[in-house]
Amino acid sequence: MNRPAKLMIGLLLCLFALVLLWVFHAALMQSPGARLADLAMDSLPLSGVKNPVTAVLLSYRAYDTLLELAVLLAALLGIWSLGAATPGFQPAGAALAAMVSWVVPLLILTGGYLLWVGGYAPGGAFQAGALLGSAGVLLRLAGDERAGLPSERAQRRLVVAGIAVFALVGLGTMVAGIGFLTYPPGWSKWLILLIETAATVSIGVTLAAAYAGGKPRSRASDGATP
Amino acid sequence: MNGPTLFGLCGAALVGLGLYGLICQPGALRKILAFNLIGSGVFLLFGVIAKRGGGALSAAGLGVDGDPVPQALIITGLVVAFAATSIAVALLLRLAEISGRSTLERAGSGSHSPTHERAPAPERAA
Incomplete structure (x- = not known):
């Protein structure tokens, strides 16, 4: 040009x-006028959580979040269909390895905290999943070819777990006769927590696997090419 | 200049810069980055506009800062943007691996920008 x-x-x-x-x-x-914010705040006591953002994501607009997990899954399927992941970097030196062995457990701990705190303050499944994913990225940068993830078979299950739990809860409420993803009062907090926990694990694994950039190689072939 | 105006300025600048990069940069990786820049600008603008609903809420003494609906939509949007970016980068890597090119221009028309063309790799057996 x-x-x-x-x-x-x-x-x-x-x-x-x-x-x-x-x-x-x-x-x-x-002028502010009529806002969705007022409606969101009015129904907050019914949603079982105290953080309006979590209530919007997991209760009012749960369909959105379900389909969002499907988008993540579809992206990972696309990446895996393009071939095997590139081999990672060489094993990290002493300083980087020591830092990673400190930071990764802290990231996992913080992820768990963010997941729990999402019920009443900023936080939630996506923030926690992003931290888990970044732990995987760190591990891969430090030389772990598979970004700290388990075997391919286990990865497949973990990646599908989030959307599967979400859809199963939805189908369960549908069978119970109260509509797809309409939580029964009293149960909603624990159902949301269950969905968020599965979604966190799923998102973390998906992000780390997407960073690896291809289908995971089997460990057996690693032995041949050190 | 108050906070929301500053954020609005940054958001508009990000969208403008991103659009410029998307149109003018020949490299596909730069186009992907530029597209993410546009997305960041849109998220920033959307997030600041969410402040508007927060005025009524904090006046009601609920201690909430901002309309929760746009915030939740931004979280959704971030994840979708990440998914789209990661698959775009994976496709680009595959394109470079197979054809040795990292632009979307056709091999014939790209002759005026030889710096972005690498030597074509031999055909790989699938």
Whole structure:
């Protein structure tokens, strides 16, 4: 692409950004009016959790979250279908290995904390899953070819676990006659926690496996190529 | 300049920069990064607009900062953006591995930007 054309595009995009800023400003200046926020807060006592964001994700719009897990699964299937993962880096030196052996357990612990705290404060399955995934990324950067994950067969099960538990809870409530993913009052907190726990593990494994960038190699072949 | 305006400025700048990169950069990896830049800008704008619903809520003494619905939608959007990016990068790596190219231009039309063309790799037996 030649220079004047690039300059032209840059100028046009500057104008576009200004228009965007103006639209944003106009939206911010508008009177609050009727908001979904009020509705979300009104039904919060019924949802079983105290954090409105978790209530939106796991209760009011649980379909969204279910399909989001399906998107993650589909992405991982796409990545796995492209072939085997590249071999990882060489084993880490002493300093990096020592840091990883400290940070990874802390990440897992913090992930568990975020999962629990999501019931009444910022946190939840996705934040906790992201921490688990980053633990896997660290392990792979430090030389573990499989990013700290178990065998391929176990990975398949873990990756599907989140969406499977979610769908099973939904089907269970449907069979009970109260509708797909409509939690019975009193049970909702524990059902949400169950779904979130499975989703956390699933998300963590999916993110780490996606970072590895391909189907996991079997350990047997590792022995041949050290 | 107050907080929301600053965030809005950053969001608009990110969207503009991302669109520029998406249009003008020939390398596919740069296009993916630029696309993520647009996404970050949109999430930032959306997150700040969520503040609008929070005014009424914090006035009611609920101690909540911001409309929870956009926040939840952003969390959903982040995950979908991550999934799309990871599969795009995996496809790009595969493309580079098979054809030796890292751009989306056709082999014939890419002659004016030889720096982005690597020597074509021999055909791999599938």
